[in-house]
Amino acid sequence: MTDVLLAEDDEAIAGPLARALTREGYGCEIVTTGPDALERSKDTRFELLVLDLGLPEMDGLEVCRRVRAARPQLAVLMLTARTDEVDFVVGLDAGADDYVGKPFRLAELLARVRALLRRKQGVDLVLEAGDIHLDARGRRVLVGGKDATLANREFDLLRFLMERGGEVVSREEILTEVWGSADLRSSKTLDMHVSWLRRKIGDDQSGRKKRIVTVRGVGFRFDPD
Structure with a gap:
């Protein structure tokens, strides 16, 4: 089973997304603050971090930069309510592999998750x-x-x-x-x-x-x- 760490402080988003990931066969753990996301992402059983840009206590950009330094191979999918292209570029520069803008459709996000994990895991090279x-x-x-x-x-x-x-x-x-x-x-x-x-x-x-x-x-x- 592939384990996903979901860093999202909005329960209206985190709950349905976690359930969707579980239905897809992924293990999913939710954290709601930047420091918690950073700490839990050190656990090597997690292969993907779904990371909200607007986390409390430490924003997603800083979390992503630190995660990248500690675990360069961890797949990072960033969630952002910001739609400006500059913000997307900043997120990718911080080390995110992909991003999805809010609001998003679950089917789209799950497709991005599958594609990202395929690339990272090297499935069918x-x-x-x-x-x-x-x-x-x-x-x-x-x-x-x-x-x-x-x-x-x-x-x-x-x-x-x-x-x-x-x-x-x-x-x-x-x-x-x-x-x-x-x-x-x-x-x-x-x-x-x-x-x-x-x-x-x-x-x-x-x-x-x-x-x-x-x-x-x-x-x-x-x-x-």
Whole structure:
């Protein structure tokens, strides 16, 4: 089980979020002050710190800086009610791996948690299907031994589909996991990215096995074999 430390002093946020994390299979402990967050984050059983920027006694930025010095590998997801881009940049500069602005949707935050833990834990660093080779750490894709130049979102989309190889994944799930929000489900964003990705991995070539299959009315499936 992956253990998460949730540093949030607003019970209206902490309670529902802790319950959602528990339902997802994570262990979750709540702390409500900056000093408590700093102290408990030293426990190496915690793999992720969900950190509110506005904690009492010591703000989240200072907590993050000190946590980074003590445990550089700990994943840190910052929560902030501030929406100014400068505040987000300051948070990332303090050592946060990602941030979510308040108010947030639970589905979006949980998707960010999963993505962040995948990156930190190095899950499925190398994925292969036929002549497609994806190196997650190097963010590199080879098709037939040649580099395929993928934009960041195309890479994330391919990785997600390959990780779920053989499974049908819904459009909403893809948008939540890769884009961080299902609000784009009525747009053509996903279809355009799938189309571009198919061209880059050779799915549009005659006589070549089609890897990304459209499941009408549901979503897509990546066929690894």
